[in-house]
Amino acid sequence: QKEVEQNSGPLSVPEGAIASLNCTYSDRGSQSFFWYRQYSGKSPELIMSIYSNGDKEDGRFTAQLNKASQYVSLLIRDSQPSDSATYLCAVNRGNQFYFGTGTSLTVIP
């Protein structure tokens, strides 16, 4: 079983809609959770971090964590074409980060 699983997509949403990205993780000892955005040919850049159950909002982005269900999600409100990228879920446990394979998002103008 993979440490972190994501639906690879592609996920397509119209401009202005809400994009919902999901991630599950296998180890209940996981401590901190991150969402990275990666444009094609570029390096990952941090969007959100979340450490406790519930929602965390930052501008158009909301991260949601449910440790009981071992589930992390990212909502992008008012999606823009510039949000088109691959979104990586990352989980920290002990000394290491574990990354999902990413979900490809396309926002259609």
Add this chain to the structure above:
Amino acid sequence: NAGVTQTPKFQVLKTGQSMTLQCAQDMNHNSMYWYRQDPGMGLRLIYYSASEGTTDKGEVPNGYNVSRLNKREFSLRLESAAPSQTSVYFCASGRALNEKLFFGSGTQLSVL
């Protein structure tokens, strides 16, 4: 503020050749990492360094060696390159082991 700087950006090697990928960070971070990214495999940890003077193996260390030269610099060496090491390599750093990572721009390596 440069952040995490990797060199080179592109490299082509022949099987059996050696090379060193360089990484430096100017954020005074304690932890540094080397990842490789392959299609469908995601980011996989090769080696990491929790602090100056320490290094540890990650998920895929075979065929690689690392050196934490000082707090700023963490290099990755391929002693005898193999086609299976064709990948995009990312260096990353973080203030501590469980804190968010900042990535360099990556090295596209092809081994023929």
